Amino acid sequence: MLDATPLTEGWILRYERRELPAAVPGCVHTDLLAAGLIPDPFLGRAETEVAWVGRREWTYEVDLPGARSGSGAAGGRDRTDLVFDGLDTAAEIRLDGRLLGSVRNMHRSYRFDVTGTSGRLSVRFASAYAEAEAVRERLGDRPNAYPEPFQFIRKMACSFGWDWGPTLVTAGIWRPVRLEHWSTARIARVRPLVTVEGTTGKVELHVDVERAAVEAGLRLRARVGGVDAVAEVEGTSGVVRLEVPGVERWWPRGYGEQPLYDVELTLYEDGGQGLDTWRRRVGFRTVEIDRGADEHGTGFTFVVNGERLFARGVNWIPDDAFPSRVTRERYRARLTQAADAGVDLVRIWGGGIYESHDFYDICDELGLLVWQDFPFACAAYPEEQPLRGEVEAEARENVVRLMPHPSLVLWNGNNENLWGFRDWGWEERLAGESWGEGYYLGVLPRIVAELDPTRPYTAGSPWSGSWDHHPNDPAHGTHHSWEVWNREDYAEYRANVPRFVAEFGWQAPPAYATLRRAVAEVGEELAADSPGMLHHQKAEDGNGKLERGLARHFTLPEGDFDRWHYLTQLNQARAVATGVEHWRSHWPVCAGTIVWQLNDCWPVTSWAAIDGDGREKPLYHELRRLYADRLVTLQERGGALVLAVVNQAGEVWEPAAPRLRRMSVDGEVIAEFSVPGAAVGPRAVAEVPVPREVEPAGAKEFLVADVDGLRALHFPAPDREVPYPRPEFDVEVAPGAVTVTARTLLRDLLLQADRLDAGARADTGRVTLLPGERVTIGVTGWAAVPDEAAVRRALFCVEPAR
CATH class of the missing domain: 2.60.120.260 (Galactose-binding domain-like)
Known part of the structure; x- marks a missing residue:
């Protein structure tokens, strides 16, 4: 063996x-x-x-x-x-x-x-x-x-x-x-085709064998789910086929369980001596992308086991600039954070790597769908040798290597290169030179079709499906929404309804304790434009875009780093919320959002929800709300407000009658209605018209909608125009908890627990409290319970313009 x-x-x-x-x-x-x-x-x-x-x-x-060397069994010879x-x-x-x-x-x-x-x-x-x-x-x-x-x-x-x-x-x-020591023959490659029909799972193991003894008779034995099968090796290959009755299907998280089945394949000589063994876990499920044309354009909807789903996704980059440091435990921590935030799809972005089996194993267990980019990003790639041969070899190896994982549901040819060719001035500069199209529309789909026909392939992200449409046309296929972050206010996310938003995001600095470790503790000043902060801001005009984004909503906090830090993190959470709420409310026309990005590879101001030290930014907690099965949001439809009630659970939601309150920022209820509630079907969205009487008028008013413990807010004016009262609140501190009771409106209250202790983390992000309401925020990781004064210094909310 x-x-x-x-x-x-x-x-x-x-x-x-x-x-x-x-x-x-x-x-x-x-x-x-x-x-x-x-x-x-x-x-x-x-x-x-x-x-x-x-x-x-x-x-x-x-x-x-x-x-080692010497004679092996059946006349073979040892090999190392x-x-x-x-x-x-x-x-x-x-x-x-x-x-x-x-x-x-x-x-x-x-x-x-x-x-x-x-x-x-x-x-x-x-x-x-x-x-x-x-x-x-x-x-x-x-x-x-x-x-x-x-x-x-x-x-x-x-x-x-x-x-x-x-x-x-x-x-x-x-x-x-x-060093691998073997005799007679070894298993060189196993290509598992795993399918399911009804309750019967089917496994085909296409096996390549390397021989040291040409004359040896070889057999393959496989076992999965209590079923055994045997096949002969003819030359250097063999196929073992198994049908497993009564299998349970693998589902994405939130749609069902994730049963996994052990597959064991043994190569042995005719005399019965085992030579090599291959073991993996598989799951039985079907997956396709519905790219059908309709009155809205061309769709892009994941369908798993026949169930159409709105993908609640995040983009994944290498979790460390030095990926050899990423352990199985670190993968599990980060991916568990994603699952706990309601994420059901992780896109492995094309400027990184094919991750280790540990990554996909954990996604299999957690029910996280994996969208795998081939490693091409933001560049024109030559198609000549020596690169062409390397591309084909790596694609063949990694497609087969990752095939056992049921979480893997899509192969994607590249990140933004088809878009770049059309819009970024490449076509003229290339003047006919190769740039990668032959990979994305030729080599890679051919390899996937040959080796892994059980999974869909798309040529790129974004991609409209063909050159008949612009590569980043929001009405066709996948769309990347970057004009908003680069040039516009995040309210512009509501300007269209893409079929699938594969990238969008908004920047914010990392957690305060992360900045202290990476910048302040090595002698750099913590200021938005200090040399250390700017070094940890890699985006072109990144701080300028942050400040312009703030200026559309707030009076800029001159010289107040703590306030700037809070407001930029808040703006990130609000921006992503604006997009996700709008797009989820338009299901099934829009069939998914993949937020850029889940994680960071070092301490940096970025689009991440979890910073380079593994600390959750307010965006992370916002994702938990945005990606929950049930969401309520106030949206505009044709100049009027509606309450969109989103139900992504598998059962009917019969909410209590929505309570709508038109309020002043001073806490007065100006008008109140309980609108008739209606059952919302599984995986469905219902819209409830908002009576004109409760629509807020002017900057001093806002609308509150409460449905079964969920809340939506609508402020018709930017914060800089809202005459907020000076915030007043009471604080109670206990082991593991901070309770805040509002005496005035507290908009977007946030506890930055890591200001109290670098190891402390809060379980709650931003929350708006009306006068008299309270919230208890769980806190873990502090070495000692802080006093009230310290807690107050770590609490932030939106304040009146200064």
Whole structure:
């Protein structure tokens, strides 16, 4: 039976004339950091101090233990392979000076025959810049969104920096490496096709075998759900087919359970000796995208097990600029945060990586649908060699590698490249040169159709479905809404109803404690425009867009960082709420929103709901409200207000009669109505007209709608014009809780618990209290219960203009 020896100990990294201990898996930056030779690039402006790392060659070395040799069973011979699950990126692998091979793709695994040899193993990494620039020189330049050559090397694109990420071009053995010892034959590849008809699950295991003994007779035995099947290996391949009666279907979270079935495949000789085993978990479900044309355009609706769903999504970027540091526990923490916020779909964005099995395993368990981009983003990618062969090889490997996971429901060709070709001036600059269209409309759909016909493919995001429509036409297919953040007020999200919003978002700084650690504690001032803050703001004119976004609603808080910090975080939550509420209220015309973005890879002002230290921003708590099964929102329809009652649960919702109150900001109820309630069907939206008598008139009034414990608010004027009373409230502090009782209107009250203790977290985001109302906010992680004065300093709400 095949056995493996992990190669995790004894590695060294050659640095100038020194030898440093090296962690494998790991990377150059983390090894240098552990040795105290570079500053932490996440703190202050140290990122610029380590830029030299990406311009050097680096060599990892270890003594390779002796490989076993001798006669195996059935006349076979023993074999030892050196297996790398991931090398970042361009490298030569040598054993005692003998070249085993050269590699140039971070997204692939590699295997070398080292049977009967031992000695000094070295992995010499070229500078990723040198590799990319050499390919660019050979193939000619191509346009991209950032001034770095990331599209000329098959490496995580955001290593070269992004509008939320640092430029930290590293190298290293970023995934596990091992020696595999085997005799006669081994399982080289398993391509599982998993389908379901009624209550019968069907599994086809298409198996490729590598032989050391050509004459050996080989068989395959598979078992799943108590069902066994056997098949012969003919040459180097075989197919095992199983039908499993009475299976339970796998569902997205909120739609049902997530039953998973263990599959075990064994390769053995005719005499019965086991040679190799492959094990995975699968789930039985169907998935398609309804892209049918209708009176609104061309749809894009996920259909799982025949159930049409509004996708409540978030975009995912690599959770660390050095992805070798992301553990299974960290994946679980972050993805559990997503599930707890009501998310049911995670899009793995195309400037990152194919994540490890740990990521998809956890999504399988949590019921999180996965939309997987192929790694192409925001650039024109050459289609010539050496890149074309690498693209095909990596796609083939990763499609097969990820096929067992029921959570994976969509392959997507690229991020924004089809849009970029049409709108970003690429077509003229390219002058006929290749730019990636052949990948997205040719190579990749062909590979998916050949290897994984159980899942849909789309050429890109955004993509209207064909060149007959603009790639980012909101009426057709998927849409990215970035004009609002870049140039407009977030109220403009209500200007249209896209069929599926695959990206939109609004920036805000990270949590206060995160900023203190990353900026203030290394000697930088906490001010919106201080050098340290600006270094941790990577978006073009990012702070200018933040301030223009604030100015449309608030009087800008000159020189008051704490107030600026609160208002920018509040504006982020409000902006995303404006979009999601509007689009959810238009289901089924709009069939999903994927917020940009869930997470960060370092401490930075960005669009994330969870910052680079893992702290939830107010947006995170807002997502819990926006993505709940039941949502109420006040929307305009034809110049009049309606109360949209959204029910994404699987059962009928019969809410109590909605209570509508027209109020003054001083707390007076001017008019009140209880409008007739109506049952809202499962996965449906109902609209209740708002009587004219309760529509607010002018800046001094607002509308409150309460339905079964849910609340919607409508203020007809921007905050800077609203004569809010000076906030007055009482505070009670107890272990694990803060209770606030309002004596005046408190709009968007927020407790920033990490101001009390860097480890403290609140379980509630922004909340508006009417006079006499109270809220209890749960708090965990503080070392000691703070006094009332400290709590008051950590409480913020909208105040009258100063």
